[in-house]
Amino acid sequence: MTKTVLVTGASKGIGKAIAIKLAQDGFNIAVHYHSDEKGAQQTLQTIENNGGKGRLLSFDVSNRAQCQHIIESDIEQNGAYYGVINNAGIIRDGAFPALTEKDWCDVIHTDLDSFYNVLHPCIMPMIGLRNGGRIIVISSISGVVGNRGQVNYSAAKAGLIGASKALAIELAKRNITVNCIAPGVINTGILDIDPIVFHEAMKLVPLKRMGNVEEVAGLASYLMSDIAGYITRQVISINGGMI
Numbered sequence: 001m002t003k004t005v006l007v008t009g010a011s012k013g014i015g016k017a018i019a020i021k022l023a024q025d026g027f028n029i030a031v032h033y034h035s036d037e038k039g040a041q042q043t044l045q046t047i048e049n050n051g052g053k054g055r056l057l058s059f060d061v062s063n064r065a066q067c068q069h070i071i072e073s074d075i076e077q078n079g080a081y082y083g084v085i086n087n088a089g090i091i092r093d094g095a096f097p098a099l100t101e102k103d104w105c106d107v108i109h110t111d112l113d114s115f116y117n118v119l120h121p122c123i124m125p126m127i128g129l130r131n132g133g134r135i136i137v138i139s140s141i142s143g144v145v146g147n148r149g150q151v152n153y154s155a156a157k158a159g160l161i162g163a164s165k166a167l168a169i170e171l172a173k174r175n176i177t178v179n180c181i182a183p184g185v186i187n188t189g190i191l192d193i194d195p196i197v198f199h200e201a202m203k204l205v206p207l208k209r210m211g212n213v214e215e216v217a218g219l220a221s222y223l224m225s226d227i228a229g230y231i232t233r234q235v236i237s238i239n240g241g242m243i
Contacts, residue, residue, distance in 0.1 A: 009088030011039030013188035017213035023052030061114035080125030111156035132175035168233035184239025206241035
């Protein structure tokens with residue numbers, strides 16, 4: 001039976017690249033999006049054009065009740081997920097004194113709360129498969145070392161690392177691995193990072209270039225594979241040598 005992987009934020013950027021790569025690896029992909037339906041349809045079309053299989057799911061990862069309803073309904077109809085890529089997130093950059101309450105809350109509710117909102121409905125069905133599993137959480141270099149102009153984002157992404165490490169301990173006996181990928185400066189095609197933040201970050205990259213989404217997808221592909229079964233509770237950064 002083909003294993004299914006849920007990829008949140010799969011309509012663009014890193015999530016899209018991961019969804020396409022995992023489909024090439026033979027997984028069925030639940031392609032999640034919130035507002036970018038066109039982008040999600042393009043992701044699914046690419047998957048199907050390459051001979052893969054998938055379906056679309058739409059929900060707001062910051063809305064707990066909506067996540068639970070949509071995910072539980074999908075699992076009831078199609079079966080539990082073998083893997084989850086917790087990727088969806090937003091950025092609201094700015095110097096800390098200038099951050100509004102909304103800037104703080106939007107990032108925390110979307111980037112950090114989504115860990116509970118998305119994964120909680122998935123875990124018991126995943127355990128019920130009795131076939132192990134893979135959870136990959138997309139954190140950030142900002143969550144590892146902090147970054148100027150990203151106090152809110154760094155807080156959320158660091159929180160994801162702590163949550164992932166704790167969950168990895170709980171799920172290890174079920175043969176379900178939990179790991180974080182912490183990308184550095186990645187060319188997603190849309191530079192939504194503050195220009196000052198971007199400039200400061202690039203000065204720290206020994207390779208003197210941005211990473212690309214396919215490189216992040218390749219790492220996710222490895223962590224989702226059978227050969228990565230002894231890797232859990234790790235934070236793997238893909239950052240061009242920044243740290």
